[in-house]
Amino acid sequence: MKILLVSNMYPSKEFPSYGVFVQNTETILANEGFQVEKAVIQKKTAKWQKALGYAGHYANVIRKGMSGGYDAIYVHYAAHNALPLLMLKKMKPSVRIVTNVHGSDVVPEVPSQEKFQPNVKKLLEQSSVIITPSRYYEGLVREKYGVQTPIRIFPSGGVNDAVFYPDKENKKELMARFNLDPAFRYYGYVGRMDVGKGWDHLLHGFAQFLREHPELKQEVRLIMVGSGKDDAKFFKMKTELGLDESVIHFPLMKHADLAAIYNIIDLFIFPTTRKGESLGLVGLEAMACKTPILASRIGGILDYTVEGENGWLFEPGNPEDLARGLAAYEQLSDQQKSLAGQAAYQTAQQYEQKKIQSKLSAIFHELELTK
Incomplete structure (x- = not known):
């Protein structure tokens, strides 16, 4: 044919x-x-x-x-x-x-x-x-x-499992590749800085989370990967919210580097507000690296995210709910986080x-x- x-x-x-x-x-x-x-x-x-x-x-x-x-x-x-x-x-x-x-x-x-x-x-x-x-x-x-x-x-x-696969045991080496301090734990975002992607809600939610839990400001960092039409707004908002030290930005990356980021982070945050989010492949790519997700309760994400098993959901466009999700994640035991990562990996395998x-x-x- x-x-x-x-x-x-x-x-x-x-x-x-x-x-x-x-x-x-x-x-x-x-x-x-x-x-x-x-x-x-x-x-x-x-x-x-x-x-x-x-x-x-x-x-x-x-x-x-x-x-x-x-x-x-x-x-x-x-x-x-x-x-x-x-x-x-x-x-x-x-x-x-x-x-x-x-x-x-x-x-x-x-x-x-x-x-x-x-x-x-x-x-x-x-x-x-x-x-x-x-x-x-x-x-x-x-x-x-x-x-x-x-x-x-x-x-x-x-999901291409030749690129996106678990490599958590090499996390320190992966961090060194991007000059990241292994003293911190990392959350992550991958997506365009563009309308509907929710990067702005993520910044506000992360800022609120740090205000409410100041003791974590010296423990966690947020990696944001992507570029777009709203780059200038992104950098301005990051500064205005006092997040210049807490948010690390990288421009667009090759898939091999994205896979490394997915393995470095403990939690992938997917803050889209788009009703047209038809699947959300980045969420599945993160899951393929045994990284659970905290995602907007919207669109095709709901096809593969099971609340409390392989990830957690929050109200789209609601920074306060996002901040609550981060706080709830921090309350989990290491075993609970590990089980969520394993469940995320099993889910991603269905889309391999x-x-x-x-x-x-x-x-x-x-x-x-x-x-």
């Missing part, structure tokens, strides 16, 4: 984590014996580069779709790729499209993304199959669009890439039988 993989997100040397789940999907399909070709673009920062990139991308999608002889076109990110695919479908009605929707595809994060919604609905209606990352997101799609298209669940490429890849191939084999 010959598949054209379409996406406006794909990793590059400069941005190695950007759209890495699309690359993981490509690997999975190839491992399952499918012939995969790509029509993708990589991240650009300048507006003119983005404009030229999308123009070329759209033309490439239509050109390849018309002449490539593909059995299916598999698209990631319906919002930004719907236009050329709808044009292609009009010119070549026999084209069969499999649409993977996640994130802002269904729940726009900013007003400018609303303009894509009519085309998203049309693309989902004209797709042969829709793929969503979680049961939660499947419900959102059905509720919002009312489509009759079959929906299947596949968790965003899964090699274990789930057959689910994706089954979707395409099912499509092949309906020709």
